[in-house]
Amino acid sequence: FFFESPHFELTIVDTNEKLKMKNISHSTFYQAAEISDDTKIVFRIKLQQEPAKEKELTKDQKLMVNAVNEVVLSRVRFKALEEILEEKGLIKGDELFDKIEKVAKRDFDTLKKELL
Known part of the structure; x- marks a missing residue:
């Protein structure tokens, strides 16, 4: 029933410890030309803990x-825009940050209210 039912009990022979298990995946293959009721097989099981589900x-x-994420994306966009303007020689040094400071003093509270 190992391949038919996902739930089974495993007994560790050396310690007689019984574990309730769940088969979450398995694969089978054989390398003989023919398998019959009399074919001797080796059956191996690899046990591993099921990965923890994310909370x-x-x-x-x-x-x-x-x-x-929005804050980070806004900073990335801002940084990209700043670099383009500097590369094209359209702004220099602290020119951009000086302008940001002026606009922040003028519009910060209004823009904050719009977002909230």
């Missing part, structure tokens, strides 16, 4: 992950 995130955790 499902709560709604709040998903929102936090999405928010962090």
